[in-house]
Amino acid sequence: DGGITQSPKYLFRKEGQNVTLSCEQNLNHDAMYWYRQDPGQGLRLIYYSQIVNDFQKGDIAEGYSVSREKKESFPLTVTSAQKNPTAFYLCASSMGQGPPDTQYFGPGTRLTVL
Amino acid sequence: GENVEQHPSTLSVQEGDSAVIKCTYSDSASNYFPWYKQELGKRPQLIIDIRSNVGEKKDQRIAVTLNKTAKHFSLHITETQPEDSAVYFCAATPLRGYNKLIFGAGTRLAVHP
Numbered sequence: 001d002g003g004i005t006q007s008p009k010y011l012f013r014k015e016g017q018n019v020t021l022s023c024e025q026n027l028n029h030d031a032m033y034w035y036r037q038d039p040g041q042g043l044r045l046i047y048y049s050q051i052v053n054d055f056q057k058g059d060i061a062e063g064y065s066v067s068r069e070k071k072e073s074f075p076l077t078v079t080s081a082q083k084n085p086t087a088f089y090l091c092a093s094s095m096g097q098g099p100p101d102t103q104y105f106g107p108g109t110r111l112t113v114l
Numbered sequence: 115g116e117n118v119e120q121h122p123s124t125l126s127v128q129e130g131d132s133a134v135i136k137c138t139y140s141d142s143a144s145n146y147f148p149w150y151k152q153e154l155g156k157r158p159q160l161i162i163d164i165r166s167n168v169g170e171k172k173d174q175r176i177a178v179t180l181n182k183t184a185k186h187f188s189l190h191i192t193e194t195q196p197e198d199s200a201v202y203f204c205a206a207t208p209l210r211g212y213n214k215l216i217f218g219a220g221t222r223l224a225v226h227p
Binding site: 031040041042043044045048050058090094096098100101102103104105106107108 | 120145146148150156157158159160163165203207213214215217218219220
């Protein structure tokens with residue numbers, strides 16, 4: 001999982017602003033994922049992409065957007081429509097070849113709304 | 115919808131004791147069950163996983179058992195050490211979107227010296 005990087009580590013946002021979280025991987029993985037983690041809770045899937053130029057909504061996609069223009073990059077934009085964006089955001093990637101399909105996580109970005 | 119329930123939410127043991135965490139899944143077609151360990155402020159890291167065609171898998175002090183009939187699987191840690199203290203998450207693959215994972219809510223394990 002050292003091949004997955006996220007930036008920035010900490011991000012502060014004012015209400016009404018859009019912010020973009022970066023996720024890059026050099027593992028040559030086809031599939032990438034974004035999760036949100038709130039204190040004391042599990043990981044909830046926001047968006048996932050199984051191949052370049054294609055992505056699907058997860059369980060909590062409202063207020064978020066993504067793009068997958070390159071295999072190694074899967075940026076997440078938290079829009080002003082997301083009412084409670086303060087959370088720990090985790091990006092993951094996997095080979096995407098079918099089960100079992102182990103997911104490896106990046107170090108995360110902690111987003112705080114001021 | 116697909117769901118994974120995990121128990122207990124917190125677990126406190128003495129060093130050297132065993133710890134058991136249990137998960138139940140709803141989708142009978144699920145066929146892959148990983149366990150992740152997350153230390154405070156860090157990324158989740160895979161510690162062990164099991165496929166549906168296997169009933170048990172061991173890796174040193176860690177083992178996972180799977181009961182497909184009852185749709186539950188468990189993580190067993192023997193001879194616990196303080197460095198085992200962390201939050202542990204189970205997960206399962208749902209029928210739809212085979213490389214998606216549905217996570218349990220996590221178990222906070224504290225190992226006391």
